[in-house]
Amino acid sequence: MILKKEAINSGDIVDLSVLKRLMRFVKPYNGRFYFLIFLTIALGLLAPLRPWVIQLTLDNYVALGDYQGMVRMILILIGLLIIQAVVQYLHTYLSGWIGQYVIRDIRIQLYNHLVRLRLKFFDKTPIGRLVTRTISDVETLADVFSQGLAAMVGDLLQLIFILIMMFATDWKLALISLSTLPILILSTYVFKEKIKVAFNDVRNAVSNLNSFVQEHISGMSVVQIFGSEKREYNKFEKINEDHKRANLRSVLYYSVYFPVAEIISAAGIGLLIWYGAKGAMNQVETGITLGSLIAFIMYIQMFFRPIRMIADRFNTLQLGIVSTSRIINLLDNDEHIPDEGEYRPQSIKGDVRFEKVWFAYNEGEYVLKDISFEVESGQTLALVGATGAGKSSIINLLTRFYDINRGGIFLDDINIKEYDLQSLRERIGVVLQDVFLYSNTIFYNITLGNPNITREQVYEAAEKVGARKFIERLPGGFDYNVMERGATLSVGQRQMISFVRAMVYNPSVIILDEATSSVDTETEELIQGAIDTMMKGRTSIVIAHRLSTIKKADKILVLEKGEIKERGSHDYLLSQNGIYTQLHKMQYKEIV
Template sequence: MKTGRRLWNYALQYKKLLIWAVVLLIIAVGTELTGPFIGKKMIDDHILGIEKTWVKASADDPGAVRFRGHDYVREDRLKPGADKTGEAHIYQVGAGYYFVDRPVSFDGNRSVSDGRLTISNGKESRSYPAITLSRQEIFQFYRPEIKGLLTLTAIYAGLLMFSVCFHYGQHYLLQMGANRIIQRMRQDVFSHIQKMPIRYFDNLPAGKVVARITNDTEAVRDLYVTVLSTFITSGVYMLGIFTALFMLDVRLAAVCLLIIPILMIWSVVYRKYASVFNQKIRSINSNINAKMNESIQGMPIIQAFRREKETMKEFEELNEAHFRYKNKMLSLNSLMSHSLVNVLRNLAFVGLIWYFGGASLSAAGIVSIGVLYAFVDYLNRLFQPVTGIVNQFSKLELARVSAARVFELLQEEETEEEGAPADRKAEGTVEFRDVSFGYRKGEEVLKHISFTAEKGETVALVGHTGSGKSSILNLLFRFYDAQKGDILLDDKSIYGMSRQELRSHMGIVLQDPYLFSGTIGSNVTLDDQRISLEQAEEALRQVGAASLLQSLPKGIREPVTEKGGTLSSGQRQLISFARALVFDPAILILDEATAHIDTETEAVIQKALQVVQEGRTTFIIAHRLSTIRHADQILVLEKGRIIEKGSHDELMAQKGQYHQMYELQKGTAKSAV
């Protein structure tokens, strides 16, 4: 599905908000765009209306003006059926006004000399006796217009207030809808990540994933919050303005329609170059995030091996590339931004005023002064939304590229299907039947693995690095799926149950325990409402963490920073053990769980494990073979195959590889002592 269609589908999820926002916007724009029409009426009917034909009337006629013993009223304001006598005219020439008390044949270029008004139109020219009006007399003729002008002004002010209220409503709804859309998108992305296979994160730095969830979705947010609102607002404005222009003059409006194809060509040219630049910018930005994340995580190593300069140099190369492409975008935006809109606006004004404005002042009078004013006003307003659209091109392209990156992540195949935890606890019998597996196609790391772990047994996996120990547990958890063979839990294939159901039977303790921001208690219970703090405390005591709780001021409610940086390795491991035990799993996985623990703490844990392993199937990966002597079954792996199998005593009696490894470690330990 194309990026634009997916963005549209997200918008449709909140279409009611957006539709109401557009309705309010149309009302607001409609009321606001009445301004030039009101201005046109003020000019043509009231300000320039004084030059319309006047006739003699009685003093009680509405709008009658007393001038030199006679009452005059505008011809267009006579009562229906009233007699028209004593035609008169008022003409403005320069800064002066002149009264002519007789009919005038035509209008045209005007001039005054020796008390006579001369009007010329082409080859024709006529002269009339004219009376110069004083300021007081001019005001008398304008007095009937004051009420109309004040009424129109009040109507315009009322419409503006009305428009402001609707603008607030549409802005609020549009922004709310945009925020809801991006909230849903972030939820979808984060939810999708929870369901993605572990293999996806094997080759993708965490910083790049974070950049897509935060930076890229923030850029998409700008699309809905800023770009979408600007485009909708500008589109409605332009539609309303073109409607008004066609109502005023079809020919003038037709000329202005040229702006639409220019804007479309403009958009295509801009997108051609901006898309490339933005793609590079977002990619480099992800690399910067990944580099920063890697540097922060590995700061102890960087400082210990004095790699600060080299790390800084690598970062500067990325930063310089980001700066270079940002400058290219800046140049593109400067070339094709509002400055170019201003050039088009000025050219449009020059052409329209020269061609149409000059004609309006001639005798032919193609358009009235009021129409010309309204048209120029609308034309000026027309370029405001055009400027708004052009200024959003950069954000539009950035959001489009960012959205493509987000949707690329959403299109990654999910493996974590929906499922509920098991409704009953498993017995714990695990069987591997001729299982083969490889992380990459054609490269098997496990070959024909077969064994059975009975309920309550402890199975230890030993072997050199890369022999396949962790891969067996990865398959058991279904972090990965085997290419060949089958794995059974209580005689039922694990591929016939959901991952959620399978993992509800299991608990795990890793070599490097991970603690989340929160408290000791929340790290043990993982905020599972089914587990109380009392149960968490009991689990901590079982693993020998009673002294830890007593040493902390707030006990189980003691705050924990990310990764548990304020706790020792042994304390973090004890919390990790308690986390696994409190869920009461049928199968317990210990992946090098005692590797980072001192001898005294290990003795405490080993004692606790003898209790908690009872009735549970336990898998242990250990390099220190002295910790697994009690195991019911020891599997010795080499290059993905099980080469020896049995108890400690049985394997020692075989004098095979396990015997060699054990004796080697025993000798190394004695030498160390």
């Protein structure tokens, strides 16, 4: 899959509004940032002083044979070089230090924002693109401080001070030296525009690569099962080729620009030497001294170097601005569940009530229509129906993974929006059909790193579920590393660990979303008793395709196209000869 190319603003060199937002992240480090500005100004002043000191040395001491004076000036020059080296070190280190601390803060804020977004956002956003935002785009911001903003400001200050020194020394030599400057500025502008587009293409190519690789490595089993290795390889080869071409375009522009810029600056120095040497030989009439000529050669070399680099600085800065704009757009995304509730009960009974609930993932396309039901504390509610009937949507709404469009959902007669979101979810245990396990120990996957859960609690929960024996048989027992997504465990083992995870948090409401549909009959029988123990005394909402597992449910809701078509107990629904009866007959035939 090749992602749609993201829109990139390629108009202004720098988007000041985005730069202003970026500078907000620098605010905690204002003291160091102001010191960096001082160092930047100092560097701009120190660099033009060297040619001036050399000019004074040659004209006032060497030309007059003043050895002592020459030694003093050399010592001054050495001291100036040492000061410049120290300032340069501090400037480089401090700009990098600020950059690293800023990107650390941005990355933390960005990740904290991501984990609070609605699941709807992740449903429509490629994970690889989010990885690019969190890793690559944030990393680019470090260059804004170390190679972009501070370096560019320093270069501009240096240019200004050099121009002042040049015209103060000899305005004719200054004009001769700068005669090729318009050509260099024109070539620099053309280079800047070309490299800007190339860099934007590179960033898009990187984003596409990240998304493709992440998606296909995660789904490698599907690729191999359907023999799609060659087709996916060809797709990757094309994306990789686009990435290579974008990078080669930037390499081409660099390889053309820098030799051209070198020739233009060399031409300026050649004109300076031709005119200056002729003037120096007739010093009395022209006033051009050997010292001023050598100083001007140094000035012009110092002047053209930042001009050659400034296009690269601009593009580094612009790349940072583009990355900042993408990050800000993500941070400004308001697709999060509002967490304005303040109700944090120590415990709840577990009464659940839906009142005239309407819900749509996409505007106007309702997947739940006028849903109303009640589950009293300790009761079991079963949801059945065809795929897409709205069963999973109901539990997604109860846990506030999504918010309803109309109606109300109540837990212990209190609207769930009034609950603190974390407090609400801590009291609802969810066991999903597709179990996700982290590349970590079984103990971590059960506790999810919660330091308040002890090993004794984990052992007790595992014992109830019937998972302790198989876990302890693994190398390392509860410290066994299950690898990414639990690849080293069977489907049944992963499912049993998810039961332990739900049990150890001791929730008041248990949700089983087709929790045994991926488990073989023998394993299902093994954990069914544990499920009954887990559900005892708790409000339970069960989604199951196997109707045999919900015979004991207090209430059963039959859903069809987002509406409740039938409700009642297992025996009552069978007697009605309706949808539930047909589903039961179909499953009975399959079993027979």
